Amino acid sequence: xxxxxxxxxxxxxxxxxxxxxxxxxxxxxxxxxxxxxxxxxxxxxxxxxxxxxxxxxxxxxxxxxxxxxxxxxxxxxxxxxxxxxxxxxxxxxxxxxxxxxxxxxxxxxxxxxxxxxxxxxxxxxxxxxxxxxxxxxxxxxxxxxxxxxxxxxxxxxxxxxxxxxxxxxxxxxxxxxxxxxxxxxxxxxxxxxxxxxxxxxxxxxxxxxxxxxxxxxxxxxxxxxxxxxxxxxxxxxxxxxxx
Amino acid sequence: xxxxxxxxxxxxxxxxxxxxxxxxxxxxxxxxxxxxxxxxxxxxxxxxxxxxxxxxxxxxxxxxxxxxxxxxxxxxxxxxxxxxxxxxxxxxxxxxxxxxxxxxxxxxxxxxxxxxxxxxxxxxxxxxxxxxxxxxxxxxxxxxxxxxxxxxxxxxxxxxxxxxxxxxxxxxxxxxxxxxxxxxxxxxxxxxxxxxxxxxxxxxxxxxxxxxxxxxxxxxxxxxxxxxxxxxxxxxxxxxxxxxxxxxxxxxxxxxxxxxxxxxxxxxxxxxxxxxxxxxxxxxxxxxxxxxxxxxxxxxxxxxxxxxxxxxxxxxxxxxxxxxxxxxxxxxxxxxxxxxxxxxxxxxxxxxxxxxxxxxxxxxxxxxxxxxxxxxxxxxxxxxxxxxxxxxxxxxxxxxxxxxxxxxxxxxxxxxxxxxxxxxxxxxxxxxxxxxxxxxxxxxxxxxxxxxxxxxxxxxxxxxxxxxxxxxxxxxxxxxxxxxxxxxxxxxxxxxxxxxxxxxxxxxxxxxxxxxxxxxxxxxxxxxxxxxxxx
Numbered sequence: 001x002x003x004x005x006x007x008x009x010x011x012x013x014x015x016x017x018x019x020x021x022x023x024x025x026x027x028x029x030x031x032x033x034x035x036x037x038x039x040x041x042x043x044x045x046x047x048x049x050x051x052x053x054x055x056x057x058x059x060x061x062x063x064x065x066x067x068x069x070x071x072x073x074x075x076x077x078x079x080x081x082x083x084x085x086x087x088x089x090x091x092x093x094x095x096x097x098x099x100x101x102x103x104x105x106x107x108x109x110x111x112x113x114x115x116x117x118x119x120x121x122x123x124x125x126x127x128x129x130x131x132x133x134x135x136x137x138x139x140x141x142x143x144x145x146x147x148x149x150x151x152x153x154x155x156x157x158x159x160x161x162x163x164x165x166x167x168x169x170x171x172x173x174x175x176x177x178x179x180x181x182x183x184x185x186x187x188x189x190x191x192x193x194x195x196x197x198x199x200x201x202x203x204x205x206x207x208x209x210x211x212x213x214x215x216x217x218x219x220x221x222x223x224x225x226x227x228x229x230x231x232x233x234x235x236x237x238x239x240x241x242x243x
Numbered sequence: 244x245x246x247x248x249x250x251x252x253x254x255x256x257x258x259x260x261x262x263x264x265x266x267x268x269x270x271x272x273x274x275x276x277x278x279x280x281x282x283x284x285x286x287x288x289x290x291x292x293x294x295x296x297x298x299x300x301x302x303x304x305x306x307x308x309x310x311x312x313x314x315x316x317x318x319x320x321x322x323x324x325x326x327x328x329x330x331x332x333x334x335x336x337x338x339x340x341x342x343x344x345x346x347x348x349x350x351x352x353x354x355x356x357x358x359x360x361x362x363x364x365x366x367x368x369x370x371x372x373x374x375x376x377x378x379x380x381x382x383x384x385x386x387x388x389x390x391x392x393x394x395x396x397x398x399x400x401x402x403x404x405x406x407x408x409x410x411x412x413x414x415x416x417x418x419x420x421x422x423x424x425x426x427x428x429x430x431x432x433x434x435x436x437x438x439x440x441x442x443x444x445x446x447x448x449x450x451x452x453x454x455x456x457x458x459x460x461x462x463x464x465x466x467x468x469x470x471x472x473x474x475x476x477x478x479x480x481x482x483x484x485x486x487x488x489x490x491x492x493x494x495x496x497x498x499x500x501x502x503x504x505x506x507x508x509x510x511x512x513x514x515x516x517x518x519x520x521x522x523x524x525x526x527x528x529x530x531x532x533x534x535x536x537x538x539x540x541x542x543x544x545x546x547x548x549x550x551x552x553x554x555x556x557x558x559x560x561x562x563x564x565x566x567x568x569x570x571x572x573x574x575x576x577x578x579x580x581x582x583x584x585x586x587x588x589x590x591x592x593x594x595x596x597x598x599x600x601x602x603x604x605x606x607x608x609x610x611x612x613x614x615x616x617x618x619x620x621x622x623x624x625x626x627x628x629x630x631x632x633x634x635x636x637x638x639x640x641x642x643x644x645x646x647x648x649x650x651x652x653x654x655x656x657x658x659x660x661x662x663x664x665x666x667x668x669x670x671x672x673x674x675x676x677x678x679x680x681x682x683x684x685x686x687x688x689x690x691x692x693x694x695x696x697x698x699x700x701x702x703x704x705x706x707x708x709x710x711x712x713x714x715x716x717x718x719x720x721x722x723x724x725x726x727x728x729x730x731x732x733x734x735x736x737x738x739x740x741x742x743x744x745x746x747x748x749x750x751x752x753x754x755x756x757x758x759x760x761x762x763x764x765x766x767x768x769x770x771x772x773x774x775x776x777x778x
Contacts, residue, residue, distance in 0.1 A: 204505070204507060204509055205470075207469075207509050207558050208469035208470045208509045208510040209470070210558075211509065211511075211558060212470060212510060214513060215510075215513055218513070218514075218517070222517055
């Protein structure tokens with residue numbers, strides 16, 4: 001090999017190596033499109049407050065993007081597709097707010113009550129709307145379900161009947177809830193071993209609640225001598241409740 | 244020649260190996276630590292907060308006594324360990340929680356120069372300092388109450404002789420809790436089921452429950468109930484501790500029951516019928532046995548007695564007495580219709596009968612009625628009725644009690660105790676049996692009940708021998724259960740309260756002992772407002 005050739009080859013290699021030392025500008029993240037994602041869903045039962053005619057619930061969204069030192073607003077719109085059973089006048093969607101310096105925003109939705117809500121489950125599909133300031137990405141749709149329908153608790157026939165009466169009827173269960181101030185009675189000794197978080201109520205408590213209900217029923221019937229408390233639906237519709 | 248020299252040299256070298264090697268014997272002998280426990284017991288019983296002294300002798304061979312270090316530890320299951328001493332002999336306060344399972348006391352002596360150890364262990368049973376006795380609630384300022392425990396011959400099985408053994412834990416509640424009970428304790432009741440124990444105190448506005456092992460407050464008011472009543476207004480409490488231990492309380496006119504080790508009352512007993520009920524007095528029978536009721540309440544609203552449910556069925560409603568068979572000569576009154584009377588006192592008497600002291604609401608007329616619960620229920624459960632309106636000082640009587648051994652009713656005014664024979668009917672034979680010292684006033688009276696069948700006996704008392712009644716050395720020891728009348732008294736000028744115990748010498752007539760040698764006094768209290776046994 002001629003010295004010249006070797007020299008050039010070496011120089012070339014050195015140059016190549018030096019090229020690697022060149023400062024390269026890294027692409028860093030730019031908040032050009034802050035986006036909202038993950039609109040939450042909700043299920044509400046008016047059983048929690050049987051006297052209420054409306055209930056305001058809050059759905060949450062999350063922000064992907066930079067925090068800002070001021071509140072930003074966003075919008076959610078109803079989607080009237082074939083799985084939405086709610087009518088426009090049954091609910092009210094407020095303007096959503098993403099508070100300053102927060103990655104979580106919320107939007108208030110007022111759920112209203114009427115005959116349909118009292119007797120069935122009402123579904124409403126919702127969608128996050130993009131705006132100039134806040135775009136949207138994954139999880140822009142969600143569903144809200146509400147009802148005032150009282151359904152027979154899953155543990156009624158197996159356990160609650162011994163303390164709260166048999167058979168089940170909607171009016172009677174409403175009475176039970178009003179007297180006890182409770183909307184659920186998670187008593188199920190055959191499942192409490194496997195799932196003590198769900199079925200946490202003890203025998204002493206359900207027994208005491210049952211006695212409280214019985215006392216209230218006796219009082220009601222004494223106060224209404226010709227009009228005892230009757231089942232309003234179910235297999236014993238029209239018959240007096242007995243405990 | 245040279246060969247011979249070599250050979251000899253070799254032999255000399257070989258012979259060198261025959262020399263005894265003494266190098267390996269040049270060793271120190273190991274030390275030998277001895278723990279001599281001759282004369283010491285292998286197990287001890289000590290009160291919690293008491294001092295435990297154990298004095299073994301430690302010896303060391305081939306070592307220096309000064310190199311020994313000592314360690315005493317109290318040990319229990321699950322790795323519990325507490326160092327209680329670091330000397331050759333133990334003298335330590337035992338703070339461990341009382342337990343039926345003995346603790347293990349481990350003594351370790353270690354030679355620090357070579358880490359050689361020696362051990363010895365003992366079983367240590369820690370017992371509560373608050374043992375069997377008489378719980379006494381008193382007040383010194385008429386605002387707040389404190390609680391004391393008398394452990395003495397009269398009340399404590401483990402104190403076999405009436406000597407200087409009496410031990411009074413004074414102000415036990417405020418010592419354990421750092422404060423007194425707010426208000427005046429009007430009743431107290433001890434409850435025990437197997438290892439579960441509590442004492443419930445009642446003031447005018449509150450229930451307070453303590454752990455009798457420590458006297459620390461446990462539960463108050465709402466905590467006693469699964470569902471708290473709308474209003475806490477304590478009326479009465481009654482505990483059956485003889486067997487099948489259960490407890491009844493009255494709050495705001497309504498009865499509640501609990502059984503065994505249930506800490507909470509489920510719910511108030513529902514009424515037996517649409518008339519409802521409101522009670523001031525409740526009584527649970529000590530041994531209801533097969534009877535389908537644990538006792539009775541008196542319904543002030545409808546002037547009738549009502550039957551409590553069976554002791555284990557506290558969710559059941561109250562029951563009416565069956566229609567009374569007034570044609571039967573055994574029937575003395577109708578528990579379903581007591582007339583315009585209020586119930587002043589309700590307690591258990593002769594033959595498990597329920598004694599009720601009643602008064603006409605609008606007249607100064609007094610009665611003692613006796614109910615006997617039978618199985619099955621019948622129309623003849625009102626078994627005795629005495630009009631006691633003509634009894635001496637009856638309108639001043641404040642305290643009533645009875646022994647289940649005789650058909651006698653004791654009643655006490657502020658300074659006198661009378662015994663009335665109920666067997667005979669009206670008018671009855673009534674005798675003055677005891678008068679307190681001038682200046683003292685009776686603040687309470689009750690018969691000593693004794694422990695339950697599972698609780699190992701009762702306190703004791705002395706009675707004069709029948710053959711030589713005046714000879715103290717011939718005195719006879721008796722179980723105090725149902726034979727010892729307990730009085731509490733108060734002297735307004737000295738501000739001192741006392742517990743006075745008077746044995747019944749002659750059964751059948753309520754003959755309290757008259758020789759003062761047989762009467763015991765426990766003094767140094769404030770005004771005593773309630774007392775009861777601890778088992």
